[in-house]
Amino acid sequence: xxxxxxxxxxxxxSQERAPGRRWSLLEKVLLGLTPRQYLxxxxxxxxxxxxxLAMVVGLPFILERFIFGLGAVTHSSNDYPWGLFxxxxxxxxxxxxxxxxxxxxxxxxxxxxxxxxIERLALLNGLLGYLFAVVYLLVDLGQPWRLPYxxxxxxxxxxxxxxxxxxxxxYLSVQIAxxxxxxxxxxxxxxxxxxxxxxxxxxxxxxIILSTLHQGALGALFxxxxxxxxxxxxxxxxQWIHFFCSSIPGGLCMVIAVSTIVSxxxxxxxxxxxxxxxxxxTVSLAxxxxxxxxxxxxxxxxxxxxxxxWAYLATGWGQWYLFEIFFGVVLPLVLxxxxxxxxxxxxxxxxxFVTIFGIVLNRLNTAxxxxxxxxxxxxxxxxxxxxxxxxxxxxxxxxxxILYRLPILFAMKPLPQEVPVAAAETVRxxxxxxxxxxxAYRTGLDK
Amino acid sequence: MSGMSRRxxxxxxxxxxxxxxxxxACKAMASGSFEGYPDGMGVLVDLTRCIGCRSCExxxxxxxxxxxxxxxxxDKSVFDQTxxxxxxxxxxxxxxxxxxxxxxxxATKPVYRKSQCNHCNEPACLTSCFVNAYTKTREGAVIYNSxxxxxxxxxxIACPFQVPAYSYSSAxxxxxxxxxxxxxxxxxxxxxxxxxxxxxxxALTFGYRDELLKIGRARIKANPDRYVDHIYxxxxxxGTAWMYLSSAPFxxxxxxxxxxxxxxxxxxxxxxxxxxxxxxxWPALFTGFHLLAKRQEHGTEGDHxxxxxx
Amino acid sequence: MRLLVxxxxxxxLTLAAAGLASAAAxxxxxxxxxxxxxxxxxxxxxxxxxxxxxxxxxxHHTTGETAEPQCAGCHQGRTTATxxxxxxxxxxxxxxxxxxxxxRDRGRYHIDKPGLKAAYHRNCFNCHEESGxxxxxxxxxxxxxxxxxxxxxxxxxxxxxxxxH
Numbered sequence: 074x075x076x077x078x079x080x081x082x083x084x085x086x087s088q089e090r091a092p093g094r095r096w097s098l099l100e101k102v103l104l105g106l107t108p109r110q111y112l113x114x115x116x117x118x119x120x121x122x123x124x125x126l127a128m129v130v131g132l133p134f135i136l137e138r139f140i141f142g143l144g145a146v147t148h149s150s151n152d153y154p155w156g157l158f159x160x161x162x163x164x165x166x167x168x169x170x171x172x173x174x175x176x177x178x179x180x181x182x183x184x185x186x187x188x189x190x191i192e193r194l195a196l197l198n199g200l201l202g203y204l205f206a207v208v209y210l211l212v213d214l215g216q217p218w219r220l221p222y223x224x225x226x227x228x229x230x231x232x233x234x235x236x237x238x239x240x241x242x243x244y245l246s247v248q249i250a251x252x253x254x255x256x257x258x259x260x261x262x263x264x265x266x267x268x269x270x271x272x273x274x275x276x277x278x279x280x281i282i283l284s285t286l287h288q289g290a291l292g293a294l295f296x297x298x299x300x301x302x303x304x305x306x307x308x309x310x311x312q313w314i315h316f317f318c319s320s321i322p323g324g325l326c327m328v329i330a331v332s333t334i335v336s337x338x339x340x341x342x343x344x345x346x347x348x349x350x351x352x353x354x355t356v357s358l359a360x361x362x363x364x365x366x367x368x369x370x371x372x373x374x375x376x377x378x379x380x381x382x383w384a385y386l387a388t389g390w391g392q393w394y395l396f397e398i399f400f401g402v403v404l405p406l407v408l409x410x411x412x413x414x415x416x417x418x419x420x421x422x423x424x425x426f427v428t429i430f431g432i433v434l435n436r437l438n439t440a441x442x443x444x445x446x447x448x449x450x451x452x453x454x455x456x457x458x459x460x461x462x463x464x465x466x467x468x469x470x471x472x473x474x475i476l477y478r479l480p481i482l483f484a485m486k487p488l489p490q491e492v493p494v495a496a497a498e499t500v501r502x503x504x505x506x507x508x509x510x511x512x513a514y515r516t517g518l519d520k
Numbered sequence: 521m522s523g524m525s526r527r528x529x530x531x532x533x534x535x536x537x538x539x540x541x542x543x544x545a546c547k548a549m550a551s552g553s554f555e556g557y558p559d560g561m562g563v564l565v566d567l568t569r570c571i572g573c574r575s576c577e578x579x580x581x582x583x584x585x586x587x588x589x590x591x592x593x594x595d596k597s598v599f600d601q602t603x604x605x606x607x608x609x610x611x612x613x614x615x616x617x618x619x620x621x622x623x624x625x626x627a628t629k630p631v632y633r634k635s636q637c638n639h640c641n642e643p644a645c646l647t648s649c650f651v652n653a654y655t656k657t658r659e660g661a662v663i664y665n666s667x668x669x670x671x672x673x674x675x676x677i678a679c680p681f682q683v684p685a686y687s688y689s690s691a692x693x694x695x696x697x698x699x700x701x702x703x704x705x706x707x708x709x710x711x712x713x714x715x716x717x718x719x720x721x722x723a724l725t726f727g728y729r730d731e732l733l734k735i736g737r738a739r740i741k742a743n744p745d746r747y748v749d750h751i752y753x754x755x756x757x758x759g760t761a762w763m764y765l766s767s768a769p770f771x772x773x774x775x776x777x778x779x780x781x782x783x784x785x786x787x788x789x790x791x792x793x794x795x796x797x798x799x800x801x802w803p804a805l806f807t808g809f810h811l812l813a814k815r816q817e818h819g820t821e822g823d824h825x826x827x828x829x830x
Numbered sequence: 831m832r833l834l835v836x837x838x839x840x841x842x843l844t845l846a847a848a849g850l851a852s853a854a855a856x857x858x859x860x861x862x863x864x865x866x867x868x869x870x871x872x873x874x875x876x877x878x879x880x881x882x883x884x885x886x887x888x889x890h891h892t893t894g895e896t897a898e899p900q901c902a903g904c905h906q907g908r909t910t911a912t913x914x915x916x917x918x919x920x921x922x923x924x925x926x927x928x929x930x931x932x933x934r935d936r937g938r939y940h941i942d943k944p945g946l947k948a949a950y951h952r953n954c955f956n957c958h959e960e961s962g963x964x965x966x967x968x969x970x971x972x973x974x975x976x977x978x979x980x981x982x983x984x985x986x987x988x989x990x991x992x993x994x995h
Contacts, residue, residue, distance in 0.1 A: 144688030151612055151685040152604070154673035182806050184813030215671020215686065215694040222651050227668035229652035233788060234674050236795065238650055274810055282802045286795060293791035297648045297678035300779050309787040313794070447776075449605025571955065573967065578981050588984035629959075710926030717924070721955070722948030726924040728933060735942045742900060 077114050078341045082106060085478075086344070087486030088261050095488075101259065104477060120338070120473075124466040131463020134456045138212060146456040152445055155213075157453040157461050160440035162209020165433045166202045167241075167291055168316065171324025173199020173248050174277070174284040175361070181277040188357070190350045193255055193481045194335075195328045197472070200248040202327075203241060205468040212460065233293045240287035247280050255479040261488070285317060292316025295439055303443035305385050305394040306435075308376040318372055321365030322405075323432040325358045329425035335476060342476060344483035352418045359421040362428060363409040370402045390446065397438055401431020560641075560660030561707065562729035562761035563716060564736050565634055567773060568746055569723035572599065572619055572632035576715035576724070580617045580636075583702055583714035587614045608774065611635060613687040616699040617715055624768035631766065631773050634723070636715070637662060637683045637699035638753060639761035644784035645675035645684055653696075659708060660729060660761040661701035669695055680757050680779050701761070729761055736765055758783030856880055865921065865947050868977030872950075872970050882961075888953050889913050919949040 078084070085105040090096050096105065103111045115121050138146045149156045176195035179185045211217040223229065223238045250269060257265035269276075292312040295302055299309060308315065336343055336351055343351075377383065385391050408424035411417065441451065476482060578593035580586070591598060599621035601609055608620040617636035624631055643662045646654035651668045654675065671694055676684045684698045702713035711717075712726035725735060736751040752770050753763030757779055764775070771777045856876055863871015885893040891905030892913040912918075920928055923945030932938060944952060958965050967973070973981075 138691075140691055142689050142691035142694060147688075149673075149686075149688060151610060151676065152607075152682060154676035154686065178806070182810045182813065184810070215673070216669065217671075219651075219668070219670040222668055222670050227651040227653065227665075229650040231785070231792075232648050232650040232674070233791065234648065234672060235650035274807070278803055278806045278810075281806050282798060285798050285802065289791060289794070293788055294674065294677070296787040296791065297644055297674070297784055298680075299784070299787050300680055300776060301677070310790045313791040448607060451604075569952070571965075575981075578983070581983055582980065590984065592984070593981040712924035720947060720951040722923070722944045722952070725942070727929055731929075731933065731941070738942055 076117065077106065077110060082110070084341065086480075086483050088488045089486075095261075098260075101478065124470045127466035128463050128470070131460050131466070134460050135212065135463065137456070138460065143213070143215065146454060146460060148451055148454040148457065149213075150451070152448055153441075153451040155440060155444075156451075157441070157457045158209045158213035160437055160453075161433070161461055162213070162464065163206050164291060164436040164440050166206040166209065168288060168320035168323035168432055168436065169327040169429060170199045170202025170206070171284060171288060171320035172196075172202075172328045173251065173324070174280040175321060175324045176328065177251065177277040177280050179361075181273050182281075187350075188354060190347050191328060191332060191354050191358075193252075194332060194476075195324075196248065196251045197255070197475060197479075197481050198327055198331055199324070200245070200252045201468060201472050201475075203245050203248060205464060205471075207241065207245070208464055208467070209461070212464065233290050233297070237287050237290045237294070240283045240290070244280060244283040244287065247276050247283065251276055251280070252479075255481055258485045259479045261485075284320075288320040289313030289317040298444070301445055301447075302439060303385075303390050303394075303446040304380060304382045305377065305390060306439045306443040308380060310379060311372055311376040314372050315369065315376065318365060318369040319432055319435060322362040322369065322428050325362040325365065326405075326425035326428040326432075329355050329358050329362070329422060330429055331472075333422045333425070335482060339473075339476065339482070342482050346484070347482050355418050355421055356413055356416065359409050359413055359424070362425070363406060363413070366402055366406050366409070366428065370398070370406065373398065373402070390443070393438070393442070397431065397434050400427070401434050402428075405431060557656075557658050557660065558730075559658065560729045560761060561701075561726065562639070562660055562732050562763060563713070564725040564727075564732040564751075565762060565764045566723050566725065566739070567631050567633055567764060567766040567768075569721045570619070570632040570634060571721055571723075572596070572621055572630070573720065574598075574619055575718045575720065576617055576634060577615060577619060579714040579718035580699070581615070583705060584616055586616070589614065610685075611637075611683055611698065612685040613689075613697040616697065620774060622768070622773040624772040627768055631768050633764075633766075633773050633775075634715070635681070635683075635774070636762065637701070638681055638763075639699075639701055640757055640783070641759040641761070642757070642783035642785060644678035644680060644757070647783075647785040647788070648674045648678035650674070657703060657708070659701075659703070661703040661707050663700045663703045664696050664698065666693075666695035671695075678784060680776065680784060729759075729763075732763060736763065739765060752777075755781045757781070758786075862950065864916070865950075866971070866974065868980050869967065869971040869973055883957070887957065892918075915949050915953075916946050919944060919946040921946045923948075 083105065085096055085101050088095055090100065090105070106114065134146050143149055147156045147158070172195040176188060176192045179188050180192045211220065214220060219226075223235055224242065229235050250272070254266050254269040257263065257269065290313065292315055295307065296309050296312050299307060332351055332355070336348065340348070377386075386395065405424040405428040408420055408427065412419075412421035412424060441453075445451070574593045574596075581589065581593070598609060599619075603609070609615075609618045611618055617634060619632050619634045621630045621632055639656075639660055639662045641656075643654060643656055645664075646652075646656060646662065650672065651670055653665045653669045655663050655665070657663060671686070673686055673696075675696060676682075676686060684696045687694045687697055701707050702711075706713055716724040716726045725732060727735070733751060733754060736754075740747045740749055740751075746767055748766050748769060750770065751763050751765060752775055753760035758781065764770070766773055766775075769777075858875075858877045860874040860876050861871050862874050879888070884895070884897075886895045886897055890896060890898065891901045891908075892910045894907060894909040896902050896905050920943075922928055923943075932941065954963075954970065955965060957963065964970065
């Protein structure tokens, strides 16, 4: 894509190709390139090959899973019902996708509109994370075609998973609605965007409720297994708070991480507002993440004290626990503190990646490593890893596909107010009198 | 299904979607003190009587129409089998009950322990199931409805006895496989389960759970040297329909003695208790925040784009 | 099928026990086969066992003597009308009717009386184990074809025609 831009091609960032000539849908999808140009840039991009390879390698094993059953591709067993698909796919993807409700709250509820340039990225990150958590879930469920059952056929309202199911489904809808604002803008369906704007506060508040509950509920799922999870990773009183609290830095750091990656790899797609505000926003996000991390650390220690588990720290499990706490929580906290104090954005970005590592480690430890600590340790089947990577590649590819097109990192330039009469036939539908309030979403651009 | 489960009663008594969302908390408050149906049946397993003949395994296999095993039920070499990390045999999709041999310290002869679903008074599998596939029947059995099971396997995570197994090999109709107390074929017709019927030693005593407790105590009292003074399952995780007597300390013959007396669901209550609070408080709280923030904003900036809200 | 076997077994027990009870003198050989299903009946050499142990070792207290202090309080020195196992030990100890009956009879002392099958096995097996007698299933009773199938369901399905061996 960089080569294309060097050749003077400008990717679609407005409704009009030329005055009076609007981009067709196909042109928008192809970023304003000709099919030949599009293909050649896609082939040149090494990332496409890496993602493609991961998906091509994984696909046969996914088919194998659906033809021969879970037993063929996983080490899921009667002792270890849950493997990597849930351990990583569900328990890691969901906290790393808490960004949607975090930034939604910041902007819509607390009125911090200075976070707006990154709000849409955070919302998209939330939506895709949840969507792919569900994809992982579908691969793992014994009978995935029955996924709607808890909502339609049989109800088990006393179960934490019932709550998770309902909330993730509802929250997915909320997030689709939130992200659809970008889609409507891309399609130039301004009525839709206005509608979303109108219900934004409602959506955001329901997002907070649903997120608080199901982020916590994922932790509470493990309180069904008090004897099976090592006491250091288990706390009947605090498990849900641990999961909820750690999802805050998890989501925020994911936004820092993704924004870092996109600002490096698809700088052409980021508009000036995004680029110019990114460092400032990264520091702000880091402040939020630090608050989350320190709360998380405190409650982690309180949990150890509450159940008087100090003696376990002297064991091998204790060392692994301390490793997780040190590298996953304390180290990023120190780095964040330094980065914020001296305004070293690079250090903050590094710390964000470390935090993500810490969250992932915590979830894998809880779901797999410290699970059945009295029995034996299970190592996931290599095909489980291949499938997980393939789905992750699909996640990255989808993420990128959307970022390339929808006005997430840039603002879609709206149609000019006055439509030339000559172009009226091509722009038949454009009779919206006043796109201004919504188009002013990124006020900086209108200047 | 003759017994209307307490859960089902609860569910039916709740109406509407709001109630559905709030229900976890309601359930949590109702649970924890349930001691089983008054006429719930149970089985008292006396390990001092078991001779490891595996007839119960054979009877179970036949009664439940399970796949034939690789080895004959007369083959005693299975007692020497170990799996992953020295694990002994466990229940799986083709064996709803297994007998294992233990050699506790100081014992002159081996102790055999039968394991199967213990049919808890407050089953963790039941409370963890989001499609309510499990039912605790009036007769005491914990049964499972494969027609609604989605296959999340949360019940396997939740079961403190590691009982439910999953038919991982099936791609199109995998389901949970576990002992159902021979509910459909025997228990609901007033018959004891197949394993009890076959046991030559009456190591398995079938009866009303409360009667079995009396019998168990009487055995311990009559032979204090023969038994550990504890009926396993009387109060473990809220009590189970299947209970055990042993000559050896329970932890030496394959029992987890650390699980406590509380039903598993009690561990989840801390979380479930927050659900109604979050549902009730968050909307007002955050809408309030929003209004506060907005007012301030109007005061200072006043021209923000989202002024079309509200 | 099960019902048939069980009832046949019941009839056999009744006969065996009747034989025992009516004889004033101890019998020589007794065939115990009322419960046979997977195993054939037992040809029990009463004479042989009589030489090895005292009566109360098997007959608890019914012959008028008992070494068990728990039993002695009530049963010492009191003979009963029958010494047959089946007259006290039920062939259906877990039938709904029997369990209900026990439940109704609140004052019952013997709440934990084993059924007939367990009474036989525990009496014989435990003593054999202590005194070094044979303890294998087929040391006392031969397996029936039904028993072979029962304990080897795999071989049954592999060779459907071999059910008669």
